[in-house]
Amino acid sequence: MADGFEIENAVRERYGAASQEKEDALCCPVDYDPQYLKVLPLEIIERDYGCGDPSKFVKTGETVLDLGSGGGKICYIASQIVGETGKVIGVDANTEMLALANKYRASIGEKIGFQNVEFRYGKIQDLKLDLNLVDEYLKTNPIKTADDLFAYESFVTKIKKKKTLIADNSIDVILSNCVLNLVKPEFKEQMFAEMFRVLRRGGRVAISDIVADEDVPEHLQNNAQLWSGCISGAFREDLFIEAFERAGFYGIEIVKRDEKPWRVVEGIQFRSLTVVAYKGKQGACWERNQAVIYKGPWKKVIDDDGHVLERGSRMAVCDKTFQIYKREPYASQIITVEPLADIPLENAEEFDCRRNAKRNPRESKGLEYNATDLSGAECCEPGGNCC
Numbered sequence: 001m002a003d004g005f006e007i008e009n010a011v012r013e014r015y016g017a018a019s020q021e022k023e024d025a026l027c028c029p030v031d032y033d034p035q036y037l038k039v040l041p042l043e044i045i046e047r048d049y050g051c052g053d054p055s056k057f058v059k060t061g062e063t064v065l066d067l068g069s070g071g072g073k074i075c076y077i078a079s080q081i082v083g084e085t086g087k088v089i090g091v092d093a094n095t096e097m098l099a100l101a102n103k104y105r106a107s108i109g110e111k112i113g114f115q116n117v118e119f120r121y122g123k124i125q126d127l128k129l130d131l132n133l134v135d136e137y138l139k140t141n142p143i144k145t146a147d148d149l150f151a152y153e154s155f156v157t158k159i160k161k162k163k164t165l166i167a168d169n170s171i172d173v174i175l176s177n178c179v180l181n182l183v184k185p186e187f188k189e190q191m192f193a194e195m196f197r198v199l200r201r202g203g204r205v206a207i208s209d210i211v212a213d214e215d216v217p218e219h220l221q222n223n224a225q226l227w228s229g230c231i232s233g234a235f236r237e238d239l240f241i242e243a244f245e246r247a248g249f250y251g252i253e254i255v256k257r258d259e260k261p262w263r264v265v266e267g268i269q270f271r272s273l274t275v276v277a278y279k280g281k282q283g284a285c286w287e288r289n290q291a292v293i294y295k296g297p298w299k300k301v302i303d304d305d306g307h308v309l310e311r312g313s314r315m316a317v318c319d320k321t322f323q324i325y326k327r328e329p330y331a332s333q334i335i336t337v338e339p340l341a342d343i344p345l346e347n348a349e350e351f352d353c354r355r356n357a358k359r360n361p362r363e364s365k366g367l368e369y370n371a372t373d374l375s376g377a378e379c380c381e382p383g384g385n386c387c
Contacts, residue, residue: 040104124191204278231270250281
């Protein structure tokens, strides 16, 4: 494995140079919505190095975080989508790229009619540490001795707690475009944990990145040039999905996978993949007599909490899962069945996860339910579709 500092320096130098002059080898062809490109200067459009368009998964009014924001292209696209009530934050550790992004911030804001974008200096694997504060500290407190180093480490610990770059539970949607693969191997798990930390409950990530169909051998990982070129640091395709699972995300979905590989090295295919995943399955399980019916087309499916849903059957779920199924990405595949008598959450008992997964209709209707209604009024009136 190449030395971590060698990898980091190669990435910093290559992308610093690419902020000054376009480098075709760093990007895949991507079709962005042209209406959002009209306000962007050619310099930003040309020096964007991505492999997908995660901005397609942004909505009006949201707070967006773009990891590895580079020259700011995705941020400026997202800013137009979220509108004046939304907010976009870009984070990057490359000062040259940050300078390019900030160069046009005021003029782009004037063109679209509002300012809702800001760029912050930090590493995407450590979204607590504001590197601007580090620079300010080191100007007056250079590290010359071990004691200086101890003082610096104490300073870093303090500002990560009191002046966090990105606060806990503050972001609606995280975007990233061909950047996660650039992070050193030993920090990739921490990077996913940081994404999870800053997302609000119910928030989501939309990540476009380069993945490999096989393990990348060590001799390719030792090539810093290939690493900085978004090749050697690529996740194996299935392990990329598992990384989201380990971090605690649910509803993980591959929304775009390029059929044609972007690069092939020694028979290993490297291609662009876009994944959307959600936060919010954590928490207590309460019994409110709710049920869900999976529509199909599969005979049965298993969710990220291990719930088995059989097509067409009423399945018992806790309130937390019930609420999750009412939202993306499940809502279009699920019929939700509310109980006739509402059980307030404060009166609910703990849901028994060991019980039979199927819900008897009487649990939702009530054991004493004995109504009869033969009117069919709505169905059989003139113009009705039932009779």
